[in-house]
Amino acid sequence: MNLTFRQIQVFQAVARALSYTQAAQSLHLSQPAVSMQIKQLEENIGLPLFEQLGKKIYLTDAGQEFSNYSNQISHLVREADEVMQQLKGVQMGRLAVSVASTANSFATRLLADFAKQHENITISLDVTNRRGLLDQLASNETDIVIMGKPPEGLDLAIEPFMDNPLVVIAPPDHPLAQLDRVPMDSLQKETFVVREQGSGTRIAMERFFAEKGLGLTTGMEMTSNEAIKQAVEAGLGLGIVSIHTLELELETNRLVVINAANFPILRHWYLVHREGKRLSPVSLAFRDFVLQSTNENPAKGSL
Numbered sequence: 044m045n046l047t048f049r050q051i052q053v054f055q056a057v058a059r060a061l062s063y064t065q066a067a068q069s070l071h072l073s074q075p076a077v078s079m080q081i082k083q084l085e086e087n088i089g090l091p092l093f094e095q096l097g098k099k100i101y102l103t104d105a106g107q108e109f110s111n112y113s114n115q116i117s118h119l120v121r122e123a124d125e126v127m128q129q130l131k132g133v134q135m136g137r138l139a140v141s142v143a144s145t146a147n148s149f150a151t152r153l154l155a156d157f158a159k160q161h162e163n164i165t166i167s168l169d170v171t172n173r174r175g176l177l178d179q180l181a182s183n184e185t186d187i188v189i190m191g192k193p194p195e196g197l198d199l200a201i202e203p204f205m206d207n208p209l210v211v212i213a214p215p216d217h218p219l220a221q222l223d224r225v226p227m228d229s230l231q232k233e234t235f236v237v238r239e240q241g242s243g244t245r246i247a248m249e250r251f252f253a254e255k256g257l258g259l260t261t262g263m264e265m266t267s268n269e270a271i272k273q274a275v276e277a278g279l280g281l282g283i284v285s286i287h288t289l290e291l292e293l294e295t296n297r298l299v300v301i302n303a304a305n306f307p308i309l310r311h312w313y314l315v316h317r318e319g320k321r322l323s324p325v326s327l328a329f330r331d332f333v334l335q336s337t338n339e340n341p342a343k344g345s346l
């Protein structure tokens with residue numbers, strides 16, 4: 044047999060519709076073109092596949108048998124196509140990641156390492172606060188999100204992958220920075236530069252003070268961790284930030300972490316996506332990559 048896949052597709056269309064005219068319409072071909080394809084196929088096989096009784100056409104026994112095989116062939120070709128797309132996906136797909144502002148620096152590093160392993164993929168990274176991330180998840184605008192624990196009751200798949208300790212920062216010459224142990228009471232007397240409403244860090248710090256029954260005096264409100272660090276450095280108050288936002292500031296001694304009782308506030312980072320969302324191969328590969336890289340890192344929380 045010397046068949047083409049096109050002939051099989053035409054045969055299937057005619058076998059489904061049991062009409063050359065309708066098959067021609069569904070294939071966007073002329074009716075003579077369809078008849079011609081079937082004629083060639085029958086000559087090739089050496090048996091009639093259709094018979095005409097009155098105005099109607101029917102499958103012959105050979106046509107029925109051939110129909111079963113052609114369905115299997117089509118199924119396999121579709122399956123092969125899906126697998127090829129999946130393979131193409133990891134090599135050449137697109138990845139849309141959204142991360143909490145606080146996760147920005149380590150998430151960018153993870154993405155850079157992932158991109159080195161998958162050179163032809165296109166990555167889009169959006170950085171926003173917790174509220175923005177929840178909105179993006181609700182409107183299905185993103186594949187994967189890195190954020191603090193989302194609220195219960197949403198249809199989200201969540202996987203914790205790394206610790207996220209929140210610490211109190213101060214300029215090195217601050218009186219509390221000189222103490223070995225700062226009791227919680229002393230923090231009540233301080234003013235804190237805080238993140239904007241809708242920030243996960245802000246929610247966590249407010250909840251922490253409320254749970255401990257302590258008053259929290261807030262000063263300036265800032266929409267980024269960078270701005271908080273600069274404000275603290277400039278002496279505008281203390282700050283509470285994730286350890287993941289601090290690196291150079293500690294190394295260069297521009298800021299210090301205060302040894303406050305009950306700190307750090309222990310949070311975690313989560314990989315989040317909509318439950319039931321069909322993650323693309325690249326997204327799945329990225330998820331595995333994040334879980335693996337953070338698992339392999341013995342000092343979780345210092346990535």
Ligand code: PGA
Nearest residue numbers: 143144145173191243244
């Ligand atoms: P952020 O952090 O919104 O303060 O940037 C995210 C989170 O901790 O959920």
